[in-house]
Amino acid sequence: MSSYQLDEVDKAIIHFLQKDARNNTTTEIAAEVDVSASTVGNRINQLEDEGVIEGYNPNLNYEQAQLPLHIMFVCSAPVAKQTQLAEEALDVFGVVNVREMLSGTRNIRVETISREFDEIERSVQELDALGLEIETSEIIKQEYTRPFDHFGSDLLED
Numbered sequence: 066m067s068s069y070q071l072d073e074v075d076k077a078i079i080h081f082l083q084k085d086a087r088n089n090t091t092t093e094i095a096a097e098v099d100v101s102a103s104t105v106g107n108r109i110n111q112l113e114d115e116g117v118i119e120g121y122n123p124n125l126n127y128e129q130a131q132l133p134l135h136i137m138f139v140c141s142a143p144v145a146k147q148t149q150l151a152e153e154a155l156d157v158f159g160v161v162n163v164r165e166m167l168s169g170t171r172n173i174r175v176e177t178i179s180r181e182f183d184e185i186e187r188s189v190q191e192l193d194a195l196g197l198e199i200e201t202s203e204i205i206k207q208e209y210t211r212p213f214d215h216f217g218s219d220l221l222e223d
Contacts, residue, residue: 069115074098076216078108079118083212086121124210127178134179135205138189140197141170150195157191159184171200 071079077098081089091105098105112118127135142150151165154175162176175197177188192199 069111069117071117071216074100074104075108075112075117078105079112079216082109082118083216132178132180134177134181134185135208136177136179136185136188137203137205138175138177138192138197138199139171139201139203140173140175140192140199142173142197144168144172146196147172150197153195154192154197157188157195159188173197176205 078094081094081097091102091109095102095105109118127133140154147165151163151173154160154163154173157175157177159177159179160175161178162174164174164176166172166174175192177185179185179188189199189202
């Protein structure tokens, strides 16, 4: 765990990146945060280096991308192998997200995307081969997300 402490400028920058990282330039963020564009760029680099910002991922509409089968598998893994199996599950065909729960059974959630049912079966077989016990599977109709947007929102008038 990093000992890096976020200050008000960091929080404001994160706020703008979470709001729209693709369309907010360092110059635009700098104008809102009242620092230079180079300071914003340096802070973003530092936040990435410290592991505060881990990446920038597009939010996809899988159905529009001709990937209509969006499945959540609820799995159980032995606690001693839970982290290892969660990490290995990322390499399974069709897997786009793996969540590791704190403890107990049903401790791994595996999200997959497929075009057809044969691909789902392939994912199921690969998860089983890893040693994950699939407890249930659920078809995801729609997913709604939003970033934690309280970073710096109280510092800005936007």
